[in-house]
Amino acid sequence: MRRTPARRPTIKDIARRAGVSESAVSFALNGRPGVSEVTRARIRRVAEQLGWQPSTAARALSGEGAATVGLVLARPARTLGVESFFLQLVSGVQEVLAGRGLGLLFQVVEDLDAECAVYRRWWAERRVDGLLVVDPRADDPRPALLDRLGLPAVVVGAPDGRGVPHGAISTLWADDTGAMASIVGHLYGLGHRRITHIAGLPELAHTRRRMACLRAEAARRGLPDVRSVTTDYSDAQGAEATRRELAGGRPPTAIVYDNDVMAVAGLAVAAERGVPVPAALSIVAWDDSVLCRSTHPALTALVRDTAAFGRRAAQQLLVLLDGGPAVSVQDAVPRLSPRASTGPACRGAP
Amino acid sequence: MRRTPARRPTIKDIARRAGVSESAVSFALNGRPGVSEVTRARIRRVAEQLGWQPSTAARALSGEGAATVGLVLARPARTLGVESFFLQLVSGVQEVLAGRGLGLLFQVVEDLDAECAVYRRWWAERRVDGLLVVDPRADDPRPALLDRLGLPAVVVGAPDGRGVPHGAISTLWADDTGAMASIVGHLYGLGHRRITHIAGLPELAHTRRRMACLRAEAARRGLPDVRSVTTDYSDAQGAEATRRELAGGRPPTAIVYDNDVMAVAGLAVAAERGVPVPAALSIVAWDDSVLCRSTHPALTALVRDTAAFGRRAAQQLLVLLDGGPAVSVQDAVPRLSPRASTGPACRGAP
DNA sequence: GTCAACGACTAATGCGCTTTAGTGTGTTAC
DNA sequence: GTAACACACTAAAGCGCATTAGTCGTTGAC
Numbered sequence: 042m043r044r045t046p047a048r049r050p051t052i053k054d055i056a057r058r059a060g061v062s063e064s065a066v067s068f069a070l071n072g073r074p075g076v077s078e079v080t081r082a083r084i085r086r087v088a089e090q091l092g093w094q095p096s097t098a099a100r101a102l103s104g105e106g107a108a109t110v111g112l113v114l115a116r117p118a119r120t121l122g123v124e125s126f127f128l129q130l131v132s133g134v135q136e137v138l139a140g141r142g143l144g145l146l147f148q149v150v151e152d153l154d155a156e157c158a159v160y161r162r163w164w165a166e167r168r169v170d171g172l173l174v175v176d177p178r179a180d181d182p183r184p185a186l187l188d189r190l191g192l193p194a195v196v197v198g199a200p201d202g203r204g205v206p207h208g209a210i211s212t213l214w215a216d217d218t219g220a221m222a223s224i225v226g227h228l229y230g231l232g233h234r235r236i237t238h239i240a241g242l243p244e245l246a247h248t249r250r251r252m253a254c255l256r257a258e259a260a261r262r263g264l265p266d267v268r269s270v271t272t273d274y275s276d277a278q279g280a281e282a283t284r285r286e287l288a289g290g291r292p293p294t295a296i297v298y299d300n301d302v303m304a305v306a307g308l309a310v311a312a313e314r315g316v317p318v319p320a321a322l323s324i325v326a327w328d329d330s331v332l333c334r335s336t337h338p339a340l341t342a343l344v345r346d347t348a349a350f351g352r353r354a355a356q357q358l359l360v361l362l363d364g365g366p367a368v369s370v371q372d373a374v375p376r377l378s379p380r381a382s383t384g385p386a387c388r389g390a391p
Numbered sequence: 392m393r394r395t396p397a398r399r400p401t402i403k404d405i406a407r408r409a410g411v412s413e414s415a416v417s418f419a420l421n422g423r424p425g426v427s428e429v430t431r432a433r434i435r436r437v438a439e440q441l442g443w444q445p446s447t448a449a450r451a452l453s454g455e456g457a458a459t460v461g462l463v464l465a466r467p468a469r470t471l472g473v474e475s476f477f478l479q480l481v482s483g484v485q486e487v488l489a490g491r492g493l494g495l496l497f498q499v500v501e502d503l504d505a506e507c508a509v510y511r512r513w514w515a516e517r518r519v520d521g522l523l524v525v526d527p528r529a530d531d532p533r534p535a536l537l538d539r540l541g542l543p544a545v546v547v548g549a550p551d552g553r554g555v556p557h558g559a560i561s562t563l564w565a566d567d568t569g570a571m572a573s574i575v576g577h578l579y580g581l582g583h584r585r586i587t588h589i590a591g592l593p594e595l596a597h598t599r600r601r602m603a604c605l606r607a608e609a610a611r612r613g614l615p616d617v618r619s620v621t622t623d624y625s626d627a628q629g630a631e632a633t634r635r636e637l638a639g640g641r642p643p644t645a646i647v648y649d650n651d652v653m654a655v656a657g658l659a660v661a662a663e664r665g666v667p668v669p670a671a672l673s674i675v676a677w678d679d680s681v682l683c684r685s686t687h688p689a690l691t692a693l694v695r696d697t698a699a700f701g702r703r704a705a706q707q708l709l710v711l712l713d714g715g716p717a718v719s720v721q722d723a724v725p726r727l728s729p730r731a732s733t734g735p736a737c738r739g740a741p
Numbered sequence: 742g743t744c745a746a747c748g749a750c751t752a753a754t755g756c757g758c759t760t761t762a763g764t765g766t767g768t769t770a771c
Numbered sequence: 772g773t774a775a776c777a778c779a780c781t782a783a784a785g786c787g788c789a790t791t792a793g794t795c796g797t798t799g800a801c
Contacts, residue, residue: 047540049515051787062751067789077749094515098451099787102756107448109496128477132499139498144518146459147497148489149482165399165444167757168494190397276681305685312687331626332682335655337662401757412781417759427779449757452786517787 050091109144111169115156125330133351164190193361197354212369219374221254232386235266237293243271279303283310294386295323319384338381345375400441459494461519465506475680483701514540543711547704562719569724571604582736585616587643593621629653633660645673669734688731695725
């Protein structure tokens with residue numbers, strides 16, 4: 042037996058109690074001209090008193106937009122729930138959205154096709170006013186799709202900054218190149234010449250940028266034994282790749298991991314094989330988190346303020362929603378935080 | 392210069408192209424009687440062809456509900472993005488919701504008051520049809536609030552299973568008691584007599600349950616040196632508590648951590664102090680994750696299928712949304728997965 | 742003293758959909 | 772042959788809000 046729920050007040054209730062028409066209420070509450078200041082105040086008071094909030098459905102229906110922003114995460118369930126990146130990003134995003142009363146519609150799907158399908162559905166259902174697109178890829182179909190649908194979006198993470206962004210698609214990207222350069226510089230300074238980069242998914246745009254930069258740096262400094270291998274970001278593949286590297290004839294003296302999870306897994310592999318860190322192997326994690334600080338030794342990591350990144354992305358989206366221009370902005374260069382997992386390259390190494 | 396976006400098809404477009412009235416279309420597409428099977432098929436075909444999807448706003452406005460479920464996470468930003476628990480839970484929840492075309496409105500806030508405020512706003516805005524409530528507490532104000540608002544909800548994680556759930560508030564809880572008993576049993580069997588439980592936030596209901604069970608088990612087995620200490624789940628407090636415990640006169644021979652992050656931090660503290668694990672100290676983590684498998688030694692952990700937990704929670708919510716009865720269900724007992732971090736108690740210990 | 746202009750407000754319409762109340766046609770019953 | 776009825780469908784109202792087009796009374800200009 043369910044009790045009858047409390048009734049939600051509508052604009053009509055306010056109108057009745059304030060002794061005015063519904064339109065007057067609408068004008069008053071939306072700051073439109075057409076009502077005297079005294080009635081406006083009275084109406085505001087009544088609305089407050091009744092705990093009135095505009096029905097998003099009704100608003101949306103009368104052309105005001107859904108007051109909602111969408112975010113889809115396309116990741117196989119297996120690699121989920123590991124990285125610290127997303128919740129932090131989302132938390133930053135929220136901060137900004139909440140200030141404008143915007144909701145965040147969130148969905149996790151298996152792959153890119155499913156993600157595009159979600160976009161189409163949301164568009165047809167008029168569920169969202171704009172989108173945050175994460176994990177951009179080389180040859181990404183999403184920006185074009187969203188542009189065609191007329192949905193404003195901010196591509197966050199790493200698309201090619203080149204080219205004028207089309208339509209209402211903004212772009213916010215991290216300076217992976219500068220970051221990679223600083224990592225290589227750090228390791229080079231410690232005497233490392235054989236460096237392996239255990240990267241993430243090869244189809245992601247930022248993976249490619251990091252790999253390209255590593256190659257360029259290696260060429261510039263004349264290091265033949267520098268390479269990248271790609272993984273799916275999971276601890277399993279991170280560990281596996283580490284094992285392969287350490288088992289080789291001329292193992293690297295330093296490994297750079299594309300996320301914190303793999304770095305921790307790599308550290309465990311080193312421990313298991315009796316390879317001392319950092320004496321025989323230096324480890325760098327791309328993206329800092331509790332993990333990196335909780336291991337022994339603590340991991341040298343690339344620190345960036347992910348929540349701030351999320352805030353900035355949300356702000357760009359607000360600009361678009363307000364009809365502002367699409368832009369392409371580069372985020373601050375992440376900072377390398379040296380900890381105990383990096384040290385001078387082993388002298389004995391050939 | 393923005394191009395005019397593609398127009399969304401409406402029911403009217405379908406009606407025109409199919410040569411019937413709008414109501415006929417509505418009947419046809421919603422499986423209502425009132426149209427012949429041949430027209431129904433024709434209308435379906437046209438709708439498909441046009442890529443039509445019902446506008447959620449319009450649906451909501453005509454009394455069908457918002458087709459959206461809400462989930463609020465009240466956590467200080469500091470402790471965010473660490474645990475694997477949430478994304479996995481959400482991923483399970485999504486799977487079920489997506490099958491019904493329901494969206495998930497997600498919000499991160501600072502504290503419980505803010506969470507309640509969000510509920511009130513969502514209710515007044517008619518944004519959600521139901522809610523998933525996480526992190527239940529002792530003396531939790533949320534179920535009563537939601538009941539008053541007439542919003543169906545599933546409290547997920549651990550409220551008191553006692554008492555008839557009121558209104559449309561279901562409850563899904565993990566068997567913390569059985570789990571704690573199995574952990575203590577495991578450790579006791581290995582010869583451990585001095586056990587410390589480094590727990591999470593004291594105000595959470597499941598923290599209390601775990602602590603109570605630990606006390607009961609200790610009393611039952613006559614173990615005087617067993618106790619719980621509470622933390623905020625952060626690696627910092629986990630490490631700090633560990634340090635305090637190990638520095639005491641009669642340090643524990645086993646520590647049980649209430650989450651994976653603290654367990655990893657505790658392991659690092661042991662390493663830093665030269666305490667061998669598991670030779671001198673056994674470690675158990677409550678909740679398994681990549682972390683536990685990535686350390687060296689790997690951590691013995693309490694494994695539960697969080698995604699499945701999420702799926703079940705979502706299913707309970709669907710039952711409520713369909714007008715079904717509120718229930719209180721206990722989830723499967725988590726399984727303890729022994730790994731390298733637990734071993735026989737040190738003989739030399741007094 | 743009349744007319745225009747303005748300010749404060751109300752009436753009416755539409756957004757896209759569901760739903761209730763019809764309308765018209767064909768079938769059956771007696 | 773007509774009343775009763777089922778069936779396929781249409782017309783219209785309503786959900787809560789924004790918005791456009793009025794209405795009415797007051798003021799100012801000449």
